[in-house]
Each structure stands twice: as structure tokens, then as C-alpha cells.
Amino acid sequence: MTPLLDLKSDGRSLADIILAPVLDAGIMPTVVDVGARNGMWTFPESYTRHACLIGFEPNPVEFEKLNAGRSDAEIYLASRGQARPVFKKEVYHPYALWDREEQRPLYITKGAGAATLMGDVHPKMKDHFQVHEGGASTRSVYDTHYQIESTEALACRTLDSLIPVGDKIDFLKLDVEGAEMRVLAGAAELLRRRAVLFVETEFQTFAYYAEHPLLGHQHAFLADRGFRLLDLQLNHARQRRGRSTLPAHNDRVPMAAGDAYLCLDPDNEPALQPLDLHRVAALSLALGFASWGLSLLRQAGLLAEQQISNIENEIRMRPLGRRRQLVNLWNAVPFAVDRMTARLRK
Incomplete structure (x- = not known):
């Protein structure tokens, strides 16, 4: 299914139209990926070709693969004809983000995606939680994923120390195995001056x-700093308690994990500046929050109303794709049955 920003209006992609006021202001949108081992796949290339990516991957083996363009995700998806969207500028750093600058041990785990600064997991993970594979649950999550194999001495930095004063982060992605609050604490100044616009x-x-x-x-932490929760993505693997x-x-x-999407709330005070609103709108549309993004475009006022109406029409005409249509029809069945039952009762 075509990403929203890849749709065209008047011969140009929606990304080119929407980002024009940002680029004309001399701003390169910035995406920060904390826990970047698989690369950034969130945005279409119509967005990334205008943007800068700053990635942090502390696992030395995963960092080398990432830096060489040979991450596990890139290899896997390349075999299926998919290429990672390329950013205008990409920079990767081999250290972790934390709430202060110090040396800490990085625990390298059996599963590459579970490397952490947080130490060993609680015994309940070792004893009770099983990988959920369709009908069977016969493999321990600890044995296959969280078991510690080695430790590495690691330099930790803060996001505040790395982003120049006056710059802003359009999109901050955190995947740091329990250290999310530590990373956010190390971005206290950025968050105070509302220099992070969108968080996953x-x-x-x-x-x-x-x-x-x-x-x-x-x-709660991000809401106190002006963010609104937009959605939760719950497609992570679920875990059974016992075989x-x-x-x-x-x-x-039971679910075990997910991803939360939050952005600076446009209805909070002080009001967001038009250019910041516009940048949040571009990200919202890139992530599929179409009506939300269109509302922000209108509030920002940096595009003509006719341009926004044309964008809305293109999105309205976008084919959902057979799978999405079937899902929507299936989800509508219980409500249709409920309405029919209510009529019969009357």
C-alpha cells in the first residue's frame, strides 16, 4: 500500500509539497534513533531524502553491521526485494544514551535485540515466560533472548549534550530495553524547551x-512535558506463562510489549509555533494519522487552503488495499450484528 507521503498532487509527492515550507526555512528534519541496530524503516523515502538520521547503537557487533548497511533487517528484507529508505544524511554513534555521562557495563544477550544497561532480568522471566509460537509455547524467553552472554564497558552520553542548542528533533525513537526513562531524563533540556516534537x-x-x-x-512523564498520546502499536510478540x-x-x-506514539500537544499552552506545528503535521501524515495531520496543517497556515484540500482529496482516493478492506469489513461485523439484534428486539 502506497505510503501517504508518496501520493502525488499536481505531479509532486505529498512529502515534497508538505516539507517545502520547512526546507525553505533552511531546516533539515532530524530523526534520532536510539537503539538503532536494525536501521530506521518508519518513514518513506519521499520523507527521508530530505531528512537527517542520527542513530545510536551500543552493541559493537550490531553497530558494525549497521554502519556497513548490513543490519539483520536489511539483509532479511533485501531478500524479499525491500530496501531501507535512505536519508539525506546519516550518522551512527557506538555509544548508549543515558541520564548522565559515565562508563557503564552493557549486557550483551543471546538475542541481539535485548542487549541492555539494566542488568539481568528477574528470575520470573527465567522460570515462567515462554515464546508464543502459534499454538505451542515450548521455548523459554530467557533462554532464547535475555540470557546474558558477555558484558562490554560502554561510554554513555546524554541527548542534551549531543544536540546543539537551537536545533530540534522532529522524531525521537526509543528502543532501549527498559532504559527509556533514563534516556528521557538525559534529554531534560531538550524537552524543557520543546525541542522534541514527536516520540515513538x-x-x-x-x-x-x-x-x-x-x-x-x-x-505521565511526557504528558507533564506537553505531549499527547496518539496511539499504541501492539504487534510485539506475546508471551505465555509456562509451557x-x-x-x-x-x-x-497476554501482551508483553508495544510502542507508544506521542507528539507535542497542539492544544497545550504555550502554543506551538507554526513551523513546529507543520513539522508535527508532516510526521503525523507519514505515520498515517491523516485527519490529525491535516488539522495541524490548517492550524499552521503555511500552505494555501487549496493545497491542503488537494492533499486531503488525494488521501481520500487512496486505495486501502484488499487486506485492509477485508480487515475493516471483518471488524464491522460485530457492530452490524449488534444493530440487527437490537432491531429484532424492538
Whole structure:
């Protein structure tokens, strides 16, 4: 399905039209990827070709793969004909972000994506939680993913120390295995001056490190700094408590993690400047928040109303794709049945 920003109006991509006021102001949108081992796949190339990517990957092996353009995700998706969107400028750093500058041990785990600064997991992870694979759950999450294999001495930095005063981060992605609040604390000055516009942060639904903030902690922290929660993505693997051969359709498996999307709230005071509103609008449309993004474009007032109407028409005519149409029809069935039952009762 064509990304929204790849759609065209008057022969130009929506990304080129929407980003024009930002680029004309001499601004290169900045995406910061904290825990970048698989590369940034969130945005279409119609957006990334105008933007700068700053990535942080502390795992030395994963950093080398990332820097060489050979991350696990790139290799896997290349075999299926997919290429990672290329940014106008890309810079990767081999250290972790934290709430202060210091040396800390990085715990390298069996699963490359679980390397962490937070130490070993609680024994309950070792004893109880199983990988959920369709109907069967016969492999321990700890044994396959979280088991510590080695440690590395690691230089930790703060985001505040790395982003020049006056610059802004359009999109901040956090995937740091329980250290999200530490990274945010190290961005206190950026957050104070509202220099981070949009956040995607991974969260867990239960604590399995000695120090482990959950979704509620992150939500409250960011809400206190002017952010609004827009959505949760819940497509992470679910985990069963103990071994089981129950079929998936006979079991409601608890979720273990997800991603939260938050942006600076346009209805908070002080009001966002038009250019910041416009930058949030561009990200919103890139992520599929279409009506929200259009509302922000109109509020920013940097495009003519006719341009925004043309963008809206292009989005309205965008084909959903057969799978999405079928999903929407299926989701509508319970409501249709409920309405029909109510009529029959009357």
C-alpha cells in the first residue's frame, strides 16, 4: 500500500509539497534513533531524502553491521526485494544514551535485540515466560533472548549534550530495553524547551529488570512535558506463562510489549509555533494519522487552503488495499450484528 507521503498532487509527492515550507526555512528534519541496530524503516523515502538520521547503537557487533548497511533487517528484507529508505544524511554513534555521562557495563544477550544497561532480568522471566509460537509455547524467553552472554564497558552520553542548542528533533525513537526513562531524563533540556516534537517509545507491560519503568511512567512523564498520546502499536510478540500446547484461537495470550506514539500537544499552552506545528503535521501524515495531520496543517497556515484540500482529496482516493478492506469489513461485523439484534428486539 502506497505510503501517504508518496501520493502525488499536481505531479509532486505529498512529502515534497508538505516539507517545502520547512526546507525553505533552511531546516533539515532530524530523526534520532536510539537503539538503532536494525536501521530506521518508519518513514518513506519521499520523507527521508530530505531528512537527517542520527542513530545510536551500543552493541559493537550490531553497530558494525549497521554502519556497513548490513543490519539483520536489511539483509532479511533485501531478500524479499525491500530496501531501507535512505536519508539525506546519516550518522551512527557506538555509544548508549543515558541520564548522565559515565562508563557503564552493557549486557550483551543471546538475542541481539535485548542487549541492555539494566542488568539481568528477574528470575520470573527465567522460570515462567515462554515464546508464543502459534499454538505451542515450548521455548523459554530467557533462554532464547535475555540470557546474558558477555558484558562490554560502554561510554554513555546524554541527548542534551549531543544536540546543539537551537536545533530540534522532529522524531525521537526509543528502543532501549527498559532504559527509556533514563534516556528521557538525559534529554531534560531538550524537552524543557520543546525541542522534541514527536516520540515513538517501546514499553513493557510488566517489570522484569530491578529498575524498569512501564508505559504509565513514560506516558505521565511526557504528558507533564506537553505531549499527547496518539496511539499504541501492539504487534510485539506475546508471551505465555509456562509451557502450553493450546491453539492460539483458544487462548487470549497476554501482551508483553508495544510502542507508544506521542507528539507535542497542539492544544497545550504555550502554543506551538507554526513551523513546529507543520513539522508535527508532516510526521503525523507519514505515520498515517491523516485527519490529525491535516488539522495541524490548517492550524499552521503555511500552505494555501487549496493545497491542503488537494492533499486531503488525494488521501481520500487512496486505495486501502484488499487486506485492509477485508480487515475493516471483518471488524464491522460485530457492530452490524449488534444493530440487527437490537432491531429484532424492538
